[in-house]
Amino acid sequence: MDAVINAATNREAIQVAERVHWVGALDPQLRTFDLILQTANGTTYNAYLLRGSEGVAVIDTVKEEFADEFFTRLESVADYSEIKVIVLNHLEPDHTGALPTLLQRAPQAQVYISYKAPKMLKALLKDEQTLQFNPVNTGDEISLGDRTLRFIHTPYLHWPDTQCAYLPEDYILFSGDVFGCHFCDTRLFNDLCGDFRFSFEYYYAHIMRPFRKYVLEALQHIEPLELEIIAPSHGPILRDRPNSYVQRFRELATSKLPIEQGSDKTLLIFYLSSYGNTAKMAQAVCSGAETVANVRVSLYDLAGGEVEPFVNLVEEADGIALGSPTINGDATKPIWDLLSSMVMIETQGKLGAAFGSYGWSGEAVDMLESRLRGLKFKVPVPGFRVKLIPTEEELQQCHDFGVQLGKVLTGKTTHKVIDFEDLV
Amino acid sequence: MKAQLTFADIDVSVNVPAGIRVIDVSEKVGSGIVYGCREGDCGTCMMEVLEGMENLNTPSVLEDKILRENMAGKRFRLACQAQVIGDVTVNPI
Numbered sequence: 001m002d003a004v005i006n007a008a009t010n011r012e013a014i015q016v017a018e019r020v021h022w023v024g025a026l027d028p029q030l031r032t033f034d035l036i037l038q039t040a041n042g043t044t045y046n047a048y049l050l051r052g053s054e055g056v057a058v059i060d061t062v063k064e065e066f067a068d069e070f071f072t073r074l075e076s077v078a079d080y081s082e083i084k085v086i087v088l089n090h091l092e093p094d095h096t097g098a099l100p101t102l103l104q105r106a107p108q109a110q111v112y113i114s115y116k117a118p119k120m121l122k123a124l125l126k127d128e129q130t131l132q133f134n135p136v137n138t139g140d141e142i143s144l145g146d147r148t149l150r151f152i153h154t155p156y157l158h159w160p161d162t163q164c165a166y167l168p169e170d171y172i173l174f175s176g177d178v179f180g181c182h183f184c185d186t187r188l189f190n191d192l193c194g195d196f197r198f199s200f201e202y203y204y205a206h207i208m209r210p211f212r213k214y215v216l217e218a219l220q221h222i223e224p225l226e227l228e229i230i231a232p233s234h235g236p237i238l239r240d241r242p243n244s245y246v247q248r249f250r251e252l253a254t255s256k257l258p259i260e261q262g263s264d265k266t267l268l269i270f271y272l273s274s275y276g277n278t279a280k281m282a283q284a285v286c287s288g289a290e291t292v293a294n295v296r297v298s299l300y301d302l303a304g305g306e307v308e309p310f311v312n313l314v315e316e317a318d319g320i321a322l323g324s325p326t327i328n329g330d331a332t333k334p335i336w337d338l339l340s341s342m343v344m345i346e347t348q349g350k351l352g353a354a355f356g357s358y359g360w361s362g363e364a365v366d367m368l369e370s371r372l373r374g375l376k377f378k379v380p381v382p383g384f385r386v387k388l389i390p391t392e393e394e395l396q397q398c399h400d401f402g403v404q405l406g407k408v409l410t411g412k413t414t415h416k417v418i419d420f421e422d423l424v
Numbered sequence: 425m426k427a428q429l430t431f432a433d434i435d436v437s438v439n440v441p442a443g444i445r446v447i448d449v450s451e452k453v454g455s456g457i458v459y460g461c462r463e464g465d466c467g468t469c470m471m472e473v474l475e476g477m478e479n480l481n482t483p484s485v486l487e488d489k490i491l492r493e494n495m496a497g498k499r500f501r502l503a504c505q506a507q508v509i510g511d512v513t514v515n516p517i
Contacts, residue, residue: 115493116493116494118493119465348458349516378434378454378455378456379454380453380455411435413434413435414435415435415436415437416436417437417439418436418437418438418439419438420439420441420444423438423449423452423453
């Protein structure tokens with residue numbers, strides 16, 4: 001391998017392996033990506049060119065405004081007439097921006113995309129009629145003579161369409177956004193670049209973490225692969241100890257907290273209380289849930305803690321119950337802060353519930369339930385509201401509400417039949 | 425005409441007017457079926473029909489296309505499109 005590599009000195013392709021070149025682009029000025037990600041030193045849009053004995057494959061392209069750089073690098077190692085295959089591992093515009101022009105210059109090329117991607121491709125190119133493409137799934141292969149690309153569908157890493165393409169003859173995984181990061185270093189390879197660990201972890205936390213279940217599913221396909229190089233679509237090419245990045249994904253996708261509860265189901269109750277009324281309700285909900293065997297309940301006053309550690313707790317929990325008073329016709333800000341932070345984690349299918357005391361109008365509980373549903377919690381136990389100070393009877397109802405939550409968590413509910421009219 | 429729609433994940437049956445869509449019941453009752461576009465285009469709300477597939481309406485051309493694009497098996501429907509015309513048991517996927 002070359003000791004000195006500087007992708008900024010010219011616009012030639014850079015060799016990654018005997019038959020593989022990097023034909024991507026550098027974007028060192030980028031500081032914010034997709035509105036939600038900060039980048040300390042920009043990013044790269046990595047595209048690759050693979051040469052087989054029976055044709056050339058281009059794997060991903062670049063963001064539209066970097067198309068000239070991409071085409072110049074591509075032209076340094078191949079003629080457009082040689083391109084037999086275009087693989088799009090992910091259709092986000094930062095990887096497909098140069099596709100329309102590439103298709104014009106290489107009209108003979110066959111486009112290979114994930115079977116989840118056709119509709120997105122049509123929307124991107126605004127072309128329903130003439131566009132030709134080949135949807136592929138895990139295990140599908142395409143041959144370039146003495147080189148093969150084998151596809152692995154990795155849904156939700158981080159779009160439904162995302163996939164990887166494995167080159168078994170050279171043990172290279174073209175991984176799309178998986179194992180990528182926003183880090184722009186002209187030396188391109190992980191053994192030559194500056195320290196990009198923070199970018200790798202940050203990228204995982206913001207892009208992959210909400211899809212932890214899918215990360216673990218994808219790793220089942222990726223971990224058995226023999227790997228010499230991981231070639232992601234952003235950031236350094238991982239040729240030094242590529243398996244360590246796979247292992248790091250496994251660590252990041254594995255529980256961050258010691259498993260103390262064994263097989264018990266966990267319910268976290270978060271509350272805020274201005275006059276102590278919602279706090280009393282929270283304690284009653286807690287005492288009710290505690291009576292259900294195999295349920296471990298925790299009670300947290302949001303006024304006394306920062307949101308981020310609680311997000312880690314929610315990621316591991318089976319269910320949450322949120323208690324908030326209604327102030328100015330709304331739930332209280334710390335609760336919304338907690339909920340807005342949950343987009344960082346996987347919440348689909350967890351149990352959600354809401355309760356709270358109110359003075360005049362009491363909108364908070366409905367609002368919290370709506371947001372919980374929006375976050376894909378299931379909310380099978382209707383929220384519970386109390387006007388001002390809870391009576392003993394109402395506290396008993398809170399207790400029963402907690403029992404119900406515990407039973408739902410442990411699958412101890414008895415079959416219920418209700419009329420639709422009662423739901424409205 | 426009444427029908428019974430059962431959500432296996434929360435073990436709840438709802439007596440519903442025939443013709444109602446699953447989406448109009450599942451969120452109200454708190455089932456874990458999740459929704460995206462809510463108009464039969466994105467495939468997010470795909471659900472498994474455990475019993476009573478014959479008691480759902482026939483999939484429209486659009487729904488059929490989305491199911492095929494998502495490589496759905498015969499036991500799957502979109503909850504935002506499926507209308508209940510008899511007793512049915514469904515489950516989130």
